[in-house]
Amino acid sequence: MRSLTLHLKVLITLLVSLGILITAYQIFILGIPVTEDETDDLWNIDAKVEFQANPREPVKLQMFVPPLNQDYVSLNESFISNNYGVSISRADGNRRVTWSARRASGKQTLYYRLVLTKRYSGEQAKAKGPIFRESLPLEGPEKIAAEALLAPIRQHSADVETFISETIKRVNDTTDDNVKLLLGGDASSANKANAIDLLLSIAHVPMERVHTIRLNADAPQSPELWLRSFNGEKWLYFSPETGEQGLPADRLIWWNGDAELVKLEGGKKAQVSFSLNKSELNAIRLAKLTDESTDADFLGYSLYGLPLSTQQTFQIMMVIPIGVLVILILRNLGGLQTLGTFTPVLIALAFRETQIGFGIVLFTIITALGLSLRSYLEHLKLQMLPRLSVVLTFVVVLIAAISLLSHKLGLERGLSVALFPMVILTMTIERLSITWEERGGAHAFKVGVGTLIAASLSFMVMSIPELVYFIFTFPAVLMILVGFMLAMGRYRGYRLTELFRFKAFLKD
Template structure:
């Protein structure tokens, strides 16, 4: 069992990370790239009516999980009214009540919706075959003739509905003319299509919605036909028989009822206005998570103060840099001074930029190394010698900053961002390697440290990686899993394959 402990741990870490990442990216909608915006629409319904005396009740259909869209926010604007919402059959309705209204009344419902990348509602339950209407003659014979003719030219439920709608739209013959006329409204045509589809035992319903445009007022409601193909409801355009709603279409309610029903009031009117808006994708995802009451938002970095967020934007990249060091040391075989020194130097490069940072780092280490060799002649103990090196490093940094400022080289001012203790330890370590293994090994490790720091810097300044690790900190679990996996690698390093290439040739010969 012990041999499987580490592989199981690695798989558990990866699975946990990918699960949280998938939920936040595809269910909550957190963006995968920085500075991403998402479009949404503010839809407003204005309901007006005139009280006739006594307590008034106004029932208004409002959207409930519209197809291809999701509700981000909604507001009910009314003064002096009580409000309840609930489901009534296939629809959701808002019920406004008040006791003694006077004068014309106006109520507002406002919602913010956004488009989903995919519809999350799944399959709609099949209501089953419907009972055919009880027509009298000559309507029964005409309906049977129309249904028989349409069935002969269709292959399934959807094509049956499209052929029927087109037949109703074309110049009607003597059978169709019994059911429709050119002066019929869209609602009447959909009602007729539903009855004829019921004659073929096909469930159908009426849908009402509005197009989501960039900016519009007094939008007209559009009436559509929907048929159930045993898996889902399929929308059919009543004008031409085309299948599917147009892009950015919002279904408001289903059925043949009016959207506003009044008690002790008259002259109901409803109008719609739409405005398209663009928001930062992260803000939209946060609001979406609050609407969905996601527990992940309780552990989100976005709840921290801005100053703390900025600090973690840097700290979250340190594990990534550590993983790069493990990869380059254990797999490639690059030698460095210490394990974390290249990561800290890479963080300093974020402020100094790569070329300026390499020049400043090389200059300070070279000068510090020369002074360190001088301190050797003084025969100092270890701790005083290290303290002396730290003091010298700070003095060198101060001198470089002053000189660069006087010379107008602003990059030199950022030398103060280098971790002075790490520089002192690097100088100490380099001097020991110089003495024990010679200058070539010391220079090789110094160049290796700079190369690893440069590689980590190039990865850590990538805005996409910065964004991903801040928005999805669970990706650190994958970095941990990769580091644990590399920790068991005991094979040849790439540098060793190059180094022992000559021996391989001799063995083959």
């Protein structure tokens, strides 16, 4: 007996732990939304390119576009132009679109449009980058100034990360004469980045320029320069102005390197302006779109990967254990008497179509008329199988009659009575009749009312939208329910109704 108890405890612990771990993995690692109402941001980015074309010359305009091999995924990408050919090329981790035309004249306008969202799924590709670089050529006063700056930087740094941060801080101290010499009177971000690059090259620390767009619809948009360096495991990002480390979550990398955003042949005065718009989309729908746009299997092995018609069936099936749990609590802890465990749950499923008020009325009418027929058949001394066949046929005819009458009266809700499980109704009538014969009408009435109460409570719990969504999205929760059911299987204590029945003994 002791070994059986230990076995049961181990099994319950294993099921509950596994259910919690799988659900936690889905929520915290895969990022599946906990509620159906949860939404995620959807960004629409427009890049408008304007330039003046040279008459009677071929036009070729190249512009960097986001590589999207980072934390964002594209849901739609379009290149809008008139009489231009479009091609995409990749090089050095960048993507570049090329618009080309044989002839163009006057002012030209081209558009690049991108719809993106946060990447939901899939493992990020392992970062790769250089960990060593050759020094840039330097001599004369610049070399002396650089070495003078590097001495305290080395003294106040412990690794690549702190070395770069200290270098950026030193270069931004424009009161230092050595910094003034390296900047040559130009304190722009681009020139500061050149000075930082120069100092880092002497220490053989690789550095790369990164141009980002800020995902903020209210802020004016223009490419923002950041610096990054590879430490052997991951990229470290730094602001050239403040030395702030870590790329903010609202920054989208547009391109990296020293090249300009736009390169134009056969024209002049090329300008690019950005505009952003943010919208929201249901998180699960967005996750599906994201999954379709990538190679990751975010929802491929979940119930959302099934066809829509099958999903609707499973949404009903997955809440049945919840209804069974309600019945289990009502019977084992509450002491409520019902016609079996599953009959109230199946009646509750029928209530999903008829709704609870109309469903109770229909159930009562059909059961009462069925009991009358069953009582009449008892006088004919029929065997059980023919008797059940007659009752089943009567139930079908009765359901058809009620549906027809409801339609004539304009009560369309009555048409859903056809969804009541006919076999369950037949067996309910049979079991109620037997109970009536064996234990009297009062007990049969009590059991019938208990069945309706249990079915009604099960229906109310099974109809909670948040619960239906949670169980369907995180089916591992059912393992936790099974653990609870196993634990209740060994409960031998008093039921709630028994406490009232034996109240006199408790007083004594």
